[in-house]
Amino acid sequence: MTFQSTTRQFACDPAAVGGASDPIRAILEKALSGGEVSTEEGVALFRAEGADIDAVYRTADTLRRRANGDRVSFVVNRNINFTNICYMGCRFCGFAKRTEDKSAEWLEPAQIVERAQQAWDRGATEVCIQGGLHPKMEGTYYRQIIRAIKTALPGMHIHAFSPFEIWYGASKTKMSYRDFLTDLKEAGLDSMPGTAAEILDTEVRMQLTTNKLSAERWVEIIRTAHEVGIPTTATIMYGHVDAPEHWAAHIALLRDIQKDTGGFTELVPLSFVHTDSPLYAQNPDKVRPGPTAREVDLMHAVSRIMLHGWIDNIQVSWTKLGAARAQEMLSRGVNDLGGTLMNESISRAAGSDHGQEITAKELVRMIRAAGRVPVRRNTVYETREVFEHHDPEELAPLVDRNGRDPLAFLEMFPERPAASVEAAQ
């Protein structure tokens, strides 16, 4: 039997589950015929071995094709990290600096607008803004940033401020989350990153950080954002002191929220970058150096399977994994390559070396090389441009607002991850 309701399609695919053991096969068949994979079943998928692993990947790929067809999307955006000064002391974070540190940064509204304007001139449709929780910062600064950008660039989508920053702004201004979020929305906030989630489990959080927003507060702020009409992404940062039980419970919790609010646009699994992370440096015996390759593959695939019909965009983070691995994830249930970013700094601060930008042209090539159809989207997954021609010389022109071809001058960035992109082709 096959029927369809919104994005949910129900049809079993015997080819996907062939060769799997009976228990794994039963879970995958249930997923393929529209059933919901429970937390316990999710754990079993994360623990899959041998032929079972391939069946998990094939199932994820089948569900991806049902939900998204052959299209793989990306967004042209710029990260603006307006400050790295932060005293919260999350142990995993290599980004946060003290005020007196040489590399401490603080951007005034005019500097933030300047960066947003440069991004706009290069064809960006989104700025992704996050920062440290600066001890001396006014809670009203978040609003000021939004107003400054919207005044100069009313058409730019502002994707900004994690739930932790919302908590900080609301505490400083003594406003409720609802009032603070409503005020930011009125000022022009369009959507929010669902970062600060890490692993939504109290015991794991106690090991990652003493001060970070609790799991309950994260959920409350995200639900409130969705209720006042601000969509958010969803994230999971994995591969440190966590285990499959935490991953499956985290994904099931995101699914429960989505059933009530429908406010998540995508899930972005973020692999823990250990290299320059104090968490790893201080406890190399207890903390894992990021997820294994198998865990990365399974994280994307199991997310696709557990979230099917609820969150149908699974994004891979090229800044965490590099272009070549990001491209491989397209066969593990992934349908989105995220943003061009222009200035990635959080992963780099933790020791990642995949560059601070990937160009739209490189993303288009990577997607084509994987046999899929590249699509430029906006932040809320509306299609902006479909690159249907398969001759790279016949790329549909991506014209920026000054009439120039951003594909040409995006290449001017010196820190592009050229080597890793070549490897991906």
Ligand SMILES: C[S@@+](CC[C@H](N)C(=O)[O-])C[C@H]1O[C@@H](n2cnc3c(N)ncnc32)[C@H](O)[C@@H]1O
């Ligand atoms: C650096 S914070 C910036 C926003 C805000 N200060 C906060 O904590 O929500 C954004 C996110 O970066 C991610 N991040 C930080 N350090 C990381 C690391 N070493 N590896 C992977 N992701 C990391 C975490 O998921 C974190 O929530």
Ligand SMILES: Nc1c(NC[C@H](O)[C@H](O)[C@H](O)CO)[nH]c(=O)[nH]c1=O
């Ligand atoms: N901005 C970072 C992302 N992903 C987010 C996307 O670029 C984009 O903002 C979102 O899909 C909404 O359109 N992932 C990272 O690992 N690091 C970033 O800095």
Ligand SMILES: N[C@@H](Cc1ccc(O)cc1)C(=O)O
């Ligand atoms: N993926 C996040 C943004 C982000 C993720 C990880 C980072 O290290 C930094 C930023 C979002 O847009 O929702």
Ligand code: SF4
């Ligand atoms: S994760 Fe965010 S809150 Fe925590 S130390 Fe880093 S910048 Fe600060």
